[in-house]
Amino acid sequence: MQHILLVLPLLIPLYGAIACLFFWRKLGVQRVIGVVTQLSLCAASAYLLYKTDTTGILTTQIGNWQAPFGITLVSDIFSSLMVLSSAIVGIAVFVFSLRGLSNARQLFGYYPLLLLLQMGVNGVCLTGDLFNLFVWFEVLLICCFVLIALGGSKPQLEGSIKYVTINFLASSFLLTGIGMVYGILGSLNMAELAVLVRSAEANHGLITLASIFFLVAFGIKAAIFPLFFWLPASYHTPPIGISAFIAGLITKVGLYALVRLFTLVFVLNQDILLPIFLVLSGLTMVIGVLGAASQVDFRKILSFHIVSQIGYMLMGLAIFTPMAIAGSIYFVIHNILVKTCLFLISGVVYRTYGSFALKKLGGVYLQQPLLSLLFVIAAFSLAGIPPFSGFWGKFMLAKGGLEAGNYGLVATSLGVSLITIFSMTKIWNEVFWKKKPAPTEEAARVIAEANTAHIGVLRLLHLPVVVLIVCILFIGLYAEPLVNLALRASEQLLNTESYVNAVLHK
């Protein structure tokens, strides 16, 4: 039973994608396959999380090659939480793109690509092998490349060339780091690496050097401070049905890998690494939010906020106490939901008013009070106003930071929250509150289109936003289950014995 459960999050999207490819020009069939696949993926991930939580870490050896030699799939609470939240976000984005994405784009393989991308994300989260991690990252990246360029409009081409180049570099760094780790320790299985690193004859200097390669590679993928410039240059270019998924999830997957490796394998010389993380996380928060404050485009403000939020997630790793890492885990899950939701809201606004530019929008509050309410909830969650979900993540991080005596970083993080509120207020004032400016030609066309469109179309666009808001409200107002899960997950991460035993001594 265990074996099936761990492989299902990989097989379901793979088979779904293959089935879609058989019906290349038939959108209706692809959509049906998509619905079935997304729902069963979500159910499988939820059951995986339930199983992992009740019976402890699950493992399976692919092809029955025993642990240090074959490829191992491992699921602990953190990884199954990631898989579940990616499945939820996948459903939301899928429903949105039924009407939010042009048929031309959908016909060019949007559904199979989205499924393969989800497979890549699940693979990264579930693998227990370093080289396999690299392979899954490549699966994920090539899908991202194609999705960002899908349709081939000028802004997309501009964005994708930056995205492709820098991510190719990151992958090369990752591969170099993996080569170094294999050269030094002679293994690629993460559990065995965790044992080897802690043994007496480990060469601390060389291993720390190799870990810097991983820090740079995943730092680029997660958009940490000096390495984030590709993100605001590319995430706002594709249509919302694509960018919502990529923006919501992919940087967090990079961060997931960072947390996994730096709690399990690269734990030596923490007196050097943790101060680096501390400085990086503070700078990531501040620079990201300042970038957001200066922008005047709905999606670009949100893109810069991704960078800023990554800083919070790194903060837990920098403090390195159970409470802080639990805060990071909670924050990752919260951010995946909230960020996707905000991107989808910007997509709904665009589909009804024909623009992303703040100065061309206005008066949405009068016409769509429900959407405005949803935006307020999501924005307050992002900024961390109690009782919404962001508050609990920040609370745990701040508590962990204060207990560990990192007062400077805690103060920075709270200050950054204030600027987050400021830039969310900016969107609120410009898009929802201010008087509507005279529409431009392009906007007028879209507005006319939206008015003539079937009312069901607009309802369908609202549906995924509402679903995500319900999830956000749930983890905000009834935070206890997720907080407890995050605490247990961080215990598992810090107590590497359980991971090693589960993988190596079956």
Added chain:
Amino acid sequence: MEILLPILVGILFASGLYLILHRHFFKLILGIIIFGLATNLFLFVIGRLTRGNTAIIDDDVTIASEPFADPVPQALLLTAIVIGFGIQAFAIVLIKRVYQAFGTNDLDDLDKTDKIHEELLSEGNTQKYDQQD
């Protein structure tokens, strides 16, 4: 002679990075390819070089006798080459497409979406593809 290989890897890394930093599209392609080659060669060299001894185990013994070439880095290398090949092929097609769409060879011309007050994104282009039928 083994000392030559690390030096070669270093030269490849350096020249790949140098070419990627160029503004010219074609040099970007070259840079991506050379950087990928450098990574692959690095992976090969760091797996330790053993000449003329394959890791094939004879019928009558259970473990291979030293010295033998470690097969793992070679397997990794093959995977990495295939993946790199796919990504490089995609990058080349993408760059050609960008060249056709923008009619320029200079990466510095691709800054329209980075401007704060932008027209390209808010008006036009993306919308054409986002219409419903």
